[in-house]
Amino acid sequence: MRSIVVLLRKDARVLARSPLLLTALVVYPLLIAVLVGLVVRYAGERPRVALVDEGGLPGVLVIGDRSFHLQERFEQAKEVELVRMPAGQANDELRTGEVLAALVVPDDFASELRGLRESPRIVLRTTKGGLGTRVVEKVRSLVYTVNLELQQAYIDANLAALELVLRGGSGTIGETRFSLLGLRNAERELLRLEASGNPAVRTRAKQLRQFVQDLRGAVEQVGDFLRATANPVQLVTESRSGRTWILSAQAQAYALALALAFVTILLGAAAITSEREEHVLGRLVRGLVSLRALLAEKVVLVTLVGALLGLLLAVVFGLIVEVGGVSGGQPWSRLPLLALGLALAGLSFGAFGVLLGTLAREAGTATLIAFLLALPVTLIGLVPESVTWSWLAGLSPFGHAVRLFTSALYDAHPARSVVAEGAWLLGLGTTFVAGARLGARRLVE
């Protein structure tokens, strides 16, 4: 124990004398966290999709008194980046992956749309693979939006026709103009007929006026029915003064886990191999410090550094949240629980770094391998449960760390999750240390 403390003090002193390294340890993971966050958020935001117009996409579509610039609407879609190209080129680019899908507008699209005897069709061709689903969702969203706009126009046109039926006047269907008396005018005419001296006419007029009155009442409600049936469930988007994505609980948990993963994996690998680089391992293992104690000291070092760095990040994050007056604020009272989680995650990641160091032996190689593996280790931890090989995610400390941080900071009852994920991190860390112990003798020889 004494030797571990002595070496810890030495390593702390060495770290303190390397301001560039310290700065890099803080800035680099933050930068990575922000960049990966942005990539995750915006990756595939506007997938590139080929637009193959076989002649059916109308430039302007007039519905009632409204005009739709459909070509422009598609080409300027926010959901996907639609690039107009011939069918052959679209097939080539789809095959090579330059476009993720091809949206084909058949030549009868416009006539079907104007006639509306049946719904016109557009065809989306995609490839198999992870991004195909995302493209389908994006194009569905685009078609849904266009459908909604067209639907509204058709409803408006239908409502105008109903209004004509109610009030009377002149209108057109296609190119045919016509005049209508209108239900209200018909009602008034029938009221006059009720004053007729002929009792038969009077009785018949009264019956007809009653019918027209009922019909008018029904037609007056058709508009509401039309609107309601067009949107049985209406989504209303309200913008409130909540947290922006960058200040969300999720972002904080991911940033902490990502920063911790990079710092502790790299530091763990570098710390153990630096002893070899300084040629002091021989001196240490000849009775001064056992290899087990040396490994333990390195794991404790990266655990402490990771926990301190994580707490620093959490405090900075919290200050930004407080200064920004973000609703909910930072859960300061949860910091001790978070510190425990940070230490467990630091231990797990750090032990992995130490394992890499013992396998690589050379500091340069170890650092490079640690750098190369840090990102895959984090990404493996993000594999969703729906994926067949999601069990792999359980072997990476990253997913466990994210869940633990989220739970420690924001769950109303975090105990169960913290214990479960903490046990995972501890178990993984112990396994990595055991692996490192097996390979540690190679460092000396």
Add this chain to the structure above:
Amino acid sequence: MGAARAGEGDRPAAPQAAGETRVLLQGRRLVRRFGSHTALALVDVEVRAGEVVALVGPNGAGKSTLLAILAGALRPSEGSVVAGDPRPRVGWVPQRPAQYGHLTPRENVELFARLEGMSGPAAQAERILREVGLEAEARRASQLSVGNQQRLNLAIGLLGDPDVLLLDEPTASLDPKGRRRLWELVAQARRNAGGIVFATHDLAEARRVADRLLVLLDGRITFAGAPAEEDGRLAEVFE
């Protein structure tokens, strides 16, 4: 701490007290393999009290490997190292300076004194640094000259006044003053009934300083005896 006596060149003074020839450390049938390469093949070696042994051989002969095994820094593939009774304190000065570059000489020596569990590590460091002439050096070890790094390496090896001192090419990067100081320290250790083994590929230095020569070639001992017993044929091997 006395200087080497005139007439004996650099050879440290031999101890006069009785019982000095007890064996402090013994390597028995030592074999060390690195993969398919055999660095040491069935080497027997003894370190006796009050004796200076020169381990002589060209580069790659196995000298450093043998010293590292005797120091306990490396495990033999076969054979064993047996310590005398009472167990001697062993100081090891490896060929490449083994110290922390970010720490000053004082911090380095204090650190190893603490790891050794010595009382008063600061005082120990002060004393040992004075002995190697680094007491005023405040720069980090990595900023020192190669010679001063070797002095620091020696200082760490001398911590705790070891009974057995294992020196791996200790004079390789020392200036004449540093060499003289080194042999003074070796002489003092010898007078204190310590056993010294030093590796060198400088046969002249070995003849001048050692009581006994051990010549290693390709991991095997090809000659063991006093310098006077060596008939000069070794010079042909090294020259």
